[in-house]
Amino acid sequence: MQLDAKIPGGPLQDKWDRHRFELKLVNPANKRKYDIIVVGTGLAGGSAAATLAELGYNVKNFCIQDSPRRAHSIAAQGGINAAKNYQNDGDSVWRLFYDTVKGGDFRAREANVHRLAQESTNIIDQCVAQGVPFARDYGGLLSNRSFGGAQVSRTFYARGQTGQQLLLGAYSALSRQIGAGKVKMYPRREMLDLVIVNGKARGIIVRDLVTGKIESHSAHAVVLATGGYGNVFFLSTNAMASNVTAAYRAYKRGAVFANPCFTQIHPTCIPVHGDYQSKLTLMSESLRNDGRVWVPKDPKDKRAPADIPDSDRDYYLERKYPSFGNLVPRDVASRNAKEQCDAGKGVGDTQLAVYLDFADAIRRDGKDLIKSKYGNLFQMYEKITDQNPYETPMMIYPAVHYTMGGLWVDYNLMSSVEGLFVLGEANFSDHGANRLGASALMQGLADGYFVIPYTIGGYLAGESLDEVTDQHPAFTDHTKQAQERIDKLLSIKGKRTADDFHRELGGLMWDNCGMARNDKDLAMAKEKIRALKAEFWENVLIPGADKDFNQSLERAGRVADFLEFAEIMITDALARRESCGGHFNDAFQTEENEALRDDENFCHVSAWEYKGDDQDPEFIKEPLVFENVKLTQRSYK
Amino acid sequence: MTTAKTINLNLKVWRQNGPKDKGRFEEYRASDISTDSSFLEMLDVVNEKLTIEGKEPIAFDHDCREGICGMCGTVINGRPHGPEKGTTLCQLHMRHFSDGDTIAIEPWRARAFKVIKDLVVDRSPLDKLIQTAGYISANAGGCPDGNAVPIPQEIAEKSMDAAACIGCGACVASCPNASAMLFVGAKVSHLGLLPQGKPEAAMRAISMVREMDRLGFGNCGNERECEAECPKEISITNIARLNREFFKASFFSSVM
Amino acid sequence: MNWFTSSFGSSIGKKLLMALTGLCFVLFLVVHLAGNLTLYGGGDLFNSYAEHLHSLGFLINISEFGLLFFALIHIITGTFLFLENLKARPVRYAVNKTGGGRTIGSFSMPYTGLFMLIFIITHLLNFHFVDKTNTTIYDIVTNAFSNPLYVMFYVASMVVVAIHISHGFWSLFQTIGFEHPKYTPFITGLSTVLSIVFGVGFGFIPIYISFIV
Ligand SMILES: Cc1cc2nc3c(=O)[nH]c(=O)nc-3n(C[C@H](O)[C@H](O)[C@H](O)COP(=O)(O)OP(=O)(O)OC[C@H]3O[C@@H](n4cnc5c(N)ncnc54)[C@H](O)[C@@H]3O)c2cc1C
Ligand code: SF4
Numbered sequence A: 001m002q003l004d005a006k007i008p009g010g011p012l013q014d015k016w017d018r019h020r021f022e023l024k025l026v027n028p029a030n031k032r033k034y035d036i037i038v039v040g041t042g043l044a045g046g047s048a049a050a051t052l053a054e055l056g057y058n059v060k061n062f063c064i065q066d067s068p069r070r071a072h073s074i075a076a077q078g079g080i081n082a083a084k085n086y087q088n089d090g091d092s093v094w095r096l097f098y099d100t101v102k103g104g105d106f107r108a109r110e111a112n113v114h115r116l117a118q119e120s121t122n123i124i125d126q127c128v129a130q131g132v133p134f135a136r137d138y139g140g141l142l143s144n145r146s147f148g149g150a151q152v153s154r155t156f157y158a159r160g161q162t163g164q165q166l167l168l169g170a171y172s173a174l175s176r177q178i179g180a181g182k183v184k185m186y187p188r189r190e191m192l193d194l195v196i197v198n199g200k201a202r203g204i205i206v207r208d209l210v211t212g213k214i215e216s217h218s219a220h221a222v223v224l225a226t227g228g229y230g231n232v233f234f235l236s237t238n239a240m241a242s243n244v245t246a247a248y249r250a251y252k253r254g255a256v257f258a259n260p261c262f263t264q265i266h267p268t269c270i271p272v273h274g275d276y277q278s279k280l281t282l283m284s285e286s287l288r289n290d291g292r293v294w295v296p297k298d299p300k301d302k303r304a305p306a307d308i309p310d311s312d313r314d315y316y317l318e319r320k321y322p323s324f325g326n327l328v329p330r331d332v333a334s335r336n337a338k339e340q341c342d343a344g345k346g347v348g349d350t351q352l353a354v355y356l357d358f359a360d361a362i363r364r365d366g367k368d369l370i371k372s373k374y375g376n377l378f379q380m381y382e383k384i385t386d387q388n389p390y391e392t393p394m395m396i397y398p399a400v401h402y403t404m405g406g407l408w409v410d411y412n413l414m415s416s417v418e419g420l421f422v423l424g425e426a427n428f429s430d431h432g433a434n435r436l437g438a439s440a441l442m443q444g445l446a447d448g449y450f451v452i453p454y455t456i457g458g459y460l461a462g463e464s465l466d467e468v469t470d471q472h473p474a475f476t477d478h479t480k481q482a483q484e485r486i487d488k489l490l491s492i493k494g495k496r497t498a499d500d501f502h503r504e505l506g507g508l509m510w511d512n513c514g515m516a517r518n519d520k521d522l523a524m525a526k527e528k529i530r531a532l533k534a535e536f537w538e539n540v541l542i543p544g545a546d547k548d549f550n551q552s553l554e555r556a557g558r559v560a561d562f563l564e565f566a567e568i569m570i571t572d573a574l575a576r577r578e579s580c581g582g583h584f585n586d587a588f589q590t591e592e593n594e595a596l597r598d599d600e601n602f603c604h605v606s607a608w609e610y611k612g613d614d615q616d617p618e619f620i621k622e623p624l625v626f627e628n629v630k631l632t633q634r635s636y637k
Numbered sequence B: 001m002t003t004a005k006t007i008n009l010n011l012k013v014w015r016q017n018g019p020k021d022k023g024r025f026e027e028y029r030a031s032d033i034s035t036d037s038s039f040l041e042m043l044d045v046v047n048e049k050l051t052i053e054g055k056e057p058i059a060f061d062h063d064c065r066e067g068i069c070g071m072c073g074t075v076i077n078g079r080p081h082g083p084e085k086g087t088t089l090c091q092l093h094m095r096h097f098s099d100g101d102t103i104a105i106e107p108w109r110a111r112a113f114k115v116i117k118d119l120v121v122d123r124s125p126l127d128k129l130i131q132t133a134g135y136i137s138a139n140a141g142g143c144p145d146g147n148a149v150p151i152p153q154e155i156a157e158k159s160m161d162a163a164a165c166i167g168c169g170a171c172v173a174s175c176p177n178a179s180a181m182l183f184v185g186a187k188v189s190h191l192g193l194l195p196q197g198k199p200e201a202a203m204r205a206i207s208m209v210r211e212m213d214r215l216g217f218g219n220c221g222n223e224r225e226c227e228a229e230c231p232k233e234i235s236i237t238n239i240a241r242l243n244r245e246f247f248k249a250s251f252f253s254s255v256m
Numbered sequence C: 001m002n003w004f005t006s007s008f009g010s011s012i013g014k015k016l017l018m019a020l021t022g023l024c025f026v027l028f029l030v031v032h033l034a035g036n037l038t039l040y041g042g043g044d045l046f047n048s049y050a051e052h053l054h055s056l057g058f059l060i061n062i063s064e065f066g067l068l069f070f071a072l073i074h075i076i077t078g079t080f081l082f083l084e085n086l087k088a089r090p091v092r093y094a095v096n097k098t099g100g101g102r103t104i105g106s107f108s109m110p111y112t113g114l115f116m117l118i119f120i121i122t123h124l125l126n127f128h129f130v131d132k133t134n135t136t137i138y139d140i141v142t143n144a145f146s147n148p149l150y151v152m153f154y155v156a157s158m159v160v161v162a163i164h165i166s167h168g169f170w171s172l173f174q175t176i177g178f179e180h181p182k183y184t185p186f187i188t189g190l191s192t193v194l195s196i197v198f199g200v201g202f203g204f205i206p207i208y209i210s211f212i213v
């Protein structure tokens, strides 16, 4: 297969305008003749479904949760970037574009990122009009904070609940269309398969999670906005239902998967504290503005943190990166924490944590100032850990947070399957090998509000699509397959629960395909995962019935897909013979242990095409061309 | 984290096989529960054990497990989301219980919320309320600049206070009358306080109140239980504002 | 339904009816209490107050009909609300515990209301719809309060009134939407003060008459 990104010609700044002009339009009166399926109601899916309905298309929208408002986007805390330059501090569309390409370690497409930066300003206007209560200054104008090491203040926020407020905005727009009858909402549905007819995506198979009924839905185009696959690691900051199933099923039907090994590990999360633990909680990155990260110099030093004098502490980030100190980017901070713990210097019961200490900041600025900055975070920390960070240092550890990889899409956000569009975290398009803070929300909303409404019109207007209903043999066939898979799962009646398998898979992935990777461990993990997968299909125990509300069955289906998908991640990690962004292979590092890119040979998107269950996927390369930015090595010394 | 110990608990859990089943309490023992685990993680442990024993695990809703999605929620010993103030069930930690405690776990109970299974209820009526008018009509594209209309910080903050609602339904569950006034009041306040929400304010108040009645929620008796139990500590000030908006809309606007 | 009936028929509309009629009763009670205080001035003062009142004639009739009308609205609407609220939770909780919002006043509103209805009927039968040809109202009152059982019933009723008002008063302001960070604390405070004033003011009369006079 050849991948054509369909990037429009002309100067970077004009590409999107020109493309929008060149895209064919669907006549307003004809829009109601088209049905579009949108899977997912997060920022990407919710905004897309609402906007497409506003334009006049008939939309069917699906989500796993009981309400579209509960999509995982709701959990985003920090904020959303936009090149408004309200602060007059030198921001511009070009700077946001440049920062994002560089932040992604030069593994994203210039044209996509530039479009994202352009649309960012519209997003803020749109959200304000919908009633998103962004933070404001005394004069009533929008307020900004700086975030993720950016040198300008371009992050818009609504307390620590930006994702929630943006999602409620999209949800309210969506609800309006549901009320108007333009969107038919299907909550508590899980997509189990994609249906392709004559080479074009024409529908999906879903399971009604309340009744267990398998349903077919047909349409003229399918939009996936099903979020990221971070839960392949079992423990992550993602919501429990986040999964790879929808994307993976599309992959198995022919959509190629890009850069699966690019995962982001966030440095400041509350550490794991027990085997029973189900998920990890993010503590905002802003804490590193005032907190100092350290571990005891001596691995055998088991004194309480307060009893360890400065001379026996190793402030390793400040030591190794004197100019950036505690503010090094996410990937660097995470890797270093791991390094310290691997050397036995980790603290806490599990020894998988480092201290984030505010004592100096409190001494310098006073408790009140620290409280006004981080009060709610300290409170949340105390709620979970029962420790008071004003008195004793916080303990933090990195955790899986975001997945840059996803289904491959072209400039129109169409996957390698015609008529299948992919938005938000589920696609791979804009963040390269590492995502900067506050840019995922931006991407989800840009995709949904401002990109897909144009590009899907271009597709529909340019195609003559046959009449296909859910009575088409492809639907009956796929329904049968979905049912057989469920029957198979339920018939195993083994001895281990799906969660148990998931936990083991997560451990393998975290240890071997996490913050730092090497060929040997990756290969070993691949073998073990294969064995685990085989065991799963012989020994998984799923209680309950099929035609019922059965959460164990739901989970088992997702774990089964994670088990297969994990292999592709490893395959991709092994194939990328360099270190970049979230992918760090021990064999490729500078003398100072920093990621060493190989722009000569690996300045490309790695896409993978499914070739059968027992075969490695086929590698497809999409070269990345940089005409507007110069590739440089990142240094934080 | 260092003070973790384990406790044993007796659970009395509501089991119900669907909306038509009558339902009953069943008793389980939760052994060796770490006091550092959350209430939901405690249920995970119990479920894991039930599964291995060949029994059906307890169905309960949850997703984010960090207190923001609003999906979790059951009544613990008579208190929605349990005994801690301003805390969702997923953020409630077992250190607030003692060894040997008996804990009764029931689903949200209201005519408007049908039980789907065990502790899982159907909260779609809350979505229906938003669908009737809980929005500002602003199609994508063509919106004025975000700074075109300054919004006093105080107003933006008040609006945000109301917008913090996670739609969990604990207000309905805790209300002696199963009323949804706090939820509706929060939405009417969130949008109505902002200049962008004013044009539709009258229509919003009237439509949402009518829909609320139609869906079978009870009437507000100003008992303040909702405010006391709301995990986001949404104030009943928002109910007063809803009353005001409704009054204005009913008698002084042209909305029928 | 036209806008008028649908507004008052809605849950908030019904609450508004309760609030507005409730407010009238509170005002009435203030006047009533002021009048009753003349009892402490002895039989002559009280009788002359009663005479004065009756000399208002037409005005008094209108107020009486008004009060009766409001009472009917308050009772009927209250009954509707009570039944609807019961219906809104068909399956009750096995364990009930308050989160700290409810008060004795708030949770007992329908029951204190019903008790007050019974009281008002007896009260009217005893003091209003009685043959007043050969006696004075003061004598009727002292006569009635010579029965200790009746005194007990009367005092208990006044406690119930106080409880009803302790919630009803601030609640009516909340319902009509009169709520403000500056004034609401005053109103809730006034709620308590009023309920004590009514409870003690009315409740002490029978005690004064039967034990002290
Ligand atoms: C704790 C946390 C904090 C974050 N903070 C920030 C931040 O401050 N700034 C920022 O820019 N980004 C942040 N991010 C990242 C950002 O929140 C996400 O990347 C983004 O919200 C993803 O949006 P989405 O619409 O693509 O997917 P999601 O919001 O994950 O939505 C997925 C949707 O798809 C549905 N779905 C999934 N699978 C299926 C299936 N098989 N069948 C049917 N439906 C399905 C789900 O029900 C859901 O509706 C944060 C992430 C986390 C975890
Ligand atoms: S008002 Fe509070 S209790 Fe009610 S749904 Fe919202 S967050 Fe939950």
Ligand code: FES
Binding pocket: B061, B062, B063, B064, B065, B066, B067, B068, B069, B070, B071, B072, B073, B088, B089, B090, B091
């Ligand atoms: S699981 Fe999301 S709020 Fe509790």
